[in-house]
Amino acid sequence: xxxxxxxxxGSFVAVxxxxxxxxxxxxxxxxxxxxxxxxxxxxxxxxxxxxxxxLNMFTAALLVAVISHLFARIFKAPVTVFLIPGILPLVxxxxxxxxxxxxxxxxxxxxxxxxxYTLQMAGMIAIAIFITDTFFKxxxxxxxx
Amino acid sequence: xxxxxxLPEHYxxxxxxxxxxxxxxLAGAETTRVEDTIRRILKTSGFERCEVFVVTTGxxxxxxxxxxxxxxxxxxxxxxxxxxxxxDKANSISRQFCSGQLSLQxxxxxxxDMKPVTYPGWLVSLSIILTAACFTLILKGGLIECLTAAFNxxxxxxxxxxNRKLRLNSFVFNMAASFLMAFTTMLVQSVFYPxxxxxxxxxxxxxxxxxxxxxxxxxxxxxxGNYMSGSARxxxxxVIAVSLALGIGVGLSACRILLDxx
Numbered sequence: 001x002x003x004x005x006x007x008x009x010g011s012f013v014a015v016x017x018x019x020x021x022x023x024x025x026x027x028x029x030x031x032x033x034x035x036x037x038x039x040x041x042x043x044x045x046x047x048x049x050x051x052x053x054x055l056n057m058f059t060a061a062l063l064v065a066v067i068s069h070l071f072a073r074i075f076k077a078p079v080t081v082f083l084i085p086g087i088l089p090l091v092x093x094x095x096x097x098x099x100x101x102x103x104x105x106x107x108x109x110x111x112x113x114x115x116x117y118t119l120q121m122a123g124m125i126a127i128a129i130f131i132t133d134t135f136f137k138x139x140x141x142x143x144x145x
Numbered sequence: 146x147x148x149x150x151x152l153p154e155h156y157x158x159x160x161x162x163x164x165x166x167x168x169x170x171l172a173g174a175e176t177t178r179v180e181d182t183i184r185r186i187l188k189t190s191g192f193e194r195c196e197v198f199v200v201t202t203g204x205x206x207x208x209x210x211x212x213x214x215x216x217x218x219x220x221x222x223x224x225x226x227x228x229x230x231x232x233d234k235a236n237s238i239s240r241q242f243c244s245g246q247l248s249l250q251x252x253x254x255x256x257x258d259m260k261p262v263t264y265p266g267w268l269v270s271l272s273i274i275l276t277a278a279c280f281t282l283i284l285k286g287g288l289i290e291c292l293t294a295a296f297n298x299x300x301x302x303x304x305x306x307x308n309r310k311l312r313l314n315s316f317v318f319n320m321a322a323s324f325l326m327a328f329t330t331m332l333v334q335s336v337f338y339p340x341x342x343x344x345x346x347x348x349x350x351x352x353x354x355x356x357x358x359x360x361x362x363x364x365x366x367x368x369x370g371n372y373m374s375g376s377a378r379x380x381x382x383x384v385i386a387v388s389l390a391l392g393i394g395v396g397l398s399a400c401r402i403l404l405d406x407x
Contacts, residue, residue, distance in 0.1 A: 014282075014352075017273075017279065020268065021272050023229055040283065044283075077237075078178060081229045085357075091355050093352055093355050094284065096348075096390060104398060122360065125360075
């Protein structure tokens with residue numbers, strides 16, 4: 001529990017400062033921090049349970065996308081204001097580093113493995129964003145007028 | 146035929162729409178959103194046809210009606226800098242215009258005189274350093290790792306300043322920054338503190354440089370059926386990732402070669 005709290009706080013500060021770099025308006029800073037923090041904490045928490053890694057990434061990204069859409073609706077702001085900082089902790093930077101690391105080690109098997117891994121992770125994020133976008137589009141169409 | 150001539154308001158409307166689009170595109174909005182905003186503004190004219198075509202580097206729009214004539218505008222957009230606040234501002238101004246809360250004149254002037262959302266330089270610099278340190282922390286880095294990552298943040302700050310001054314391709318600056326980050330991290334590990342973990346430090350340091358904006362926009366544009374902009378963004382994301390990877394790879398091996406030589 002303490003472990004998750006540590007990750008929640010760490011990612012909250014990280015995403016908050018990241019949103020500041022992206023010039024997110026002052027009154028939304030906290031909320032984009034919350035979105036990013038939820039996504040990362042869920043991801044780490046699920047990783048601890050030892051479930052499928054891709055499924056974990058998908059769940060976390062889906063949650064980030066859904067909360068971003070909800071916040072966008074509540075605060076009447078573009079979705080990207082919350083989605084871009086929120087999704088960034090999940091972008092597989094570590095995977096990318098490992099590709100380079102193993103290429104330098106001349107270990108092409110591991111490099112290839114992490115290349116695929118990174119692509120799969122990015123693909124999971126894409127699918128999660130796609131599903132959420134589609135869902136909210138249908139919602140908009142059915143709830144207008 | 147009751148042919149009328151175009152009124153100054155029509156020109157102003159087209160100009161306002163282009164201006165709103167320009168601000169949003171410059172700030173890094175998805176093309177679908179930009180097209181949608183411009184179309185909504187143009188629709189208020191009541192013209193027969195309101196066409197808009199936006200790609201990541203430019204805007205084309207046309208107002209067409211047989212009773213009045215045709216207005217066509219073209220805007221080339223360069224020097225993008227991610228600014229989510231500006232997207233929000235331009236979006237809400239055009240929203241107010243479309244719902245009738247603002248007149249055309251007011252909208253135009255508000256967009257023209259819109260102050261970009263900025264934070265003071267020291268706060269942004271502090272944020273860059275904190276971002277690197279915090280990401281290193283949640284990627285299982287210890288105190289020394291965090292301090293090294295915080296130091297690496299300085300390179301990103303310098304790269305941003307250099308980018309603003311020189312206005313070259315951001316590819317160069319990404320590569321330079323990630324090169325220096327990898328080099329420093331390796332140097333710290335081999336000279337000062339051997340148990341240093343490279344992975345959390347480097348992955349945490351490059352976090353703010355990762356192509357999150359390009360990737361997210363690329364996905365959303367592609368899935369909207371806007372393949373031209375979508376694929377352009379995807380390639381942008383890929384190019385940024387490759388530039389970072391190249392920088393890291395060269396940095397690590399350069400440091401290793403240098404240390405072996407001495």
